[in-house]
Amino acid sequence: MSFENAKKAYAGIGADVEKAMETAAATAISMHCWQGDDVAGFDTVDGGAADGIQTTGNYPGRARNFEELKADFEKAASLIPGKKRINLHASYAVFAEGEWVDRDKLEYKHFAPWVEWAKEQGLAIDFNPTLFGHPMVKDGLTLSSPDEKVRRFWIDHCIAVRRIADRMGRELGSPALNNVWIPDGMKDIPSDRFGPRMRLKAALDEIFAEKLDFVVDSVESKVFGIGLESYTTGSNEFYVAYAASHEKVYPLLDSGHYHPTELISDKIPSLLCFFDRLPLHISRPVRWDSDHVVIFDDELREIMKELVRCGALERAMIGLDFFDASINRVAAWVIGTRAAEKALLWALLQPHEALKEMQDRADYTQRLMLMEDTKTLPFGDVWDEYCRRAGVPLDREWYEEVMRYERKVTSKR
Ligand code: RNT
Numbered sequence: 266m267s268f269e270n271a272k273k274a275y276a277g278i279g280a281d282v283e284k285a286m287e288t289a290a291a292t293a294i295s296m297h298c299w300q301g302d303d304v305a306g307f308d309t310v311d312g313g314a315a316d317g318i319q320t321t322g323n324y325p326g327r328a329r330n331f332e333e334l335k336a337d338f339e340k341a342a343s344l345i346p347g348k349k350r351i352n353l354h355a356s357y358a359v360f361a362e363g364e365w366v367d368r369d370k371l372e373y374k375h376f377a378p379w380v381e382w383a384k385e386q387g388l389a390i391d392f393n394p395t396l397f398g399h400p401m402v403k404d405g406l407t408l409s410s411p412d413e414k415v416r417r418f419w420i421d422h423c424i425a426v427r428r429i430a431d432r433m434g435r436e437l438g439s440p441a442l443n444n445v446w447i448p449d450g451m452k453d454i455p456s457d458r459f460g461p462r463m464r465l466k467a468a469l470d471e472i473f474a475e476k477l478d479f480v481v482d483s484v485e486s487k488v489f490g491i492g493l494e495s496y497t498t499g500s501n502e503f504y505v506a507y508a509a510s511h512e513k514v515y516p517l518l519d520s521g522h523y524h525p526t527e528l529i530s531d532k533i534p535s536l537l538c539f540f541d542r543l544p545l546h547i548s549r550p551v552r553w554d555s556d557h558v559v560i561f562d563d564e565l566r567e568i569m570k571e572l573v574r575c576g577a578l579e580r581a582m583i584g585l586d587f588f589d590a591s592i593n594r595v596a597a598w599v600i601g602t603r604a605a606e607k608a609l610l611w612a613l614l615q616p617h618e619a620l621k622e623m624q625d626r627a628d629y630t631q632r633l634m635l636m637e638d639t640k641t642l643p644f645g646d647v648w649d650e651y652c653r654r655a656g657v658p659l660d661r662e663w664y665e666e667v668m669r670y671e672r673k674v675t676s677k678r
């Protein structure tokens with residue numbers, strides 16, 4: 266009943282609720298595996314989030330291995346509507362009993378168990394080389410290091426990972442996004458900014474040299490990190506220019522990687538003028554790249570609105586990137602991913618055509634009125650119906666299930 270009323274209310278501003286729900290359900294959101302274990306990974310004892318990224322908090326129950334991470338992910342995914350992918354890092358290699366190889370020697374077989382599981386779950390995979398939390402990060406540097414051995418190790422790692430990503434894409438019938446983020450930078454004022462960037466450029470050329478059809482390559486810039494306050498080798502300009510001058514390499518926008526007043530929602534339409542794909546890491550920076558759990562806030566809605574009004578949902582590769590170790594990790598996944606789904610559906614229900622037309626007529630008064638006055642339309646009723654049709658709990662109804670899981674499973678770890 267309330268859904269039917271909501272449908273009518275939205276029809277009043279020209280929005281088709283049925284179509285919006287269909288489009289939202291068909292748009293994949295890539296859930297990052299690293300929310301489940303504080304970016305620890307399976308391949309090092311004391312690695313994990315390091316080198317410019319940090320998790321804070323010590324909430325009990327983090328996933329410690331492949332079985333636990335899969336189980337937690339499945340629990341979270343079962344409480345979230347919409348189409349999902351899983352985003353893995355190379356540090357999540359699954360080794361046979363007694364086996365271990367370093368990151369430059371990784372092979373497809375170390376990820377075959379993930380692919381088998383993804384097939385069962387009906388998920389496609391995205392992938393990332395892991396250039397942090399490892400002893401070969403020397404003086405905070407990887408691909409831009411002046412040490413040839415260090416560069417070689419990480420180039421070989423990236424080449425190996427890219428091949429694995431290609432095979433994953435083939436196996437699952439959907440190209441894998443393979444995103445390169447490196448921590449390279451300087452705590453204090455550098456005396457050479459050019460040399461490291463030229464080394465990074467040469468390293469990337471080697472990494473991307475092989476033509477692989479089931480990989481979409483991306484490079485992720487960042488303004489600064491803890492311990493890398495003065496300079497970041499992989500800056501925004503560096504990577505946008507790199508991607509623009511290299512076939513099938515894309516700049517990935519992470520919403521936490523810019524100056525605090527700079528928003529990626531404004532960068533989306535700029536990049537869409539030049540790139541046919543647009544990979545994203547949606548995060549929530551609080552004063553810095555803090556990777557807080559994504560919530561239904563203004564910038565999340567603005568990001569989704571841009572994707573919708575630029576007609577770019579099929580070109581975008583929407584991924585999430587947050588990690589909070591201070592609250593229940595399964596709940597964090599559910600809250601953040603549901604918020605992204607919610608914002609996507611919300612964006613699909615806005616009167617974009619009318620608003621654009623008002624802008625073109627310079628009728629800014631009516632534009633502001635309409636933007637503001639659509640905010641209180643009964644969106645909650647549409648979201649509830651969307652969840653019902655997806656067979657997942659409504660808002661506030663999923664929480665008890667996560668608590669039950671905590672009592673039975675994660676608190677016992
Ligand atoms: C770090 C980048 C990067 C990582 C993940 C784990 O600042 O955002 O994307 O968070 O790859």
Ligand code: ZN
Pocket residue numbers: 446485519546586
């Ligand atoms: Zn990121």
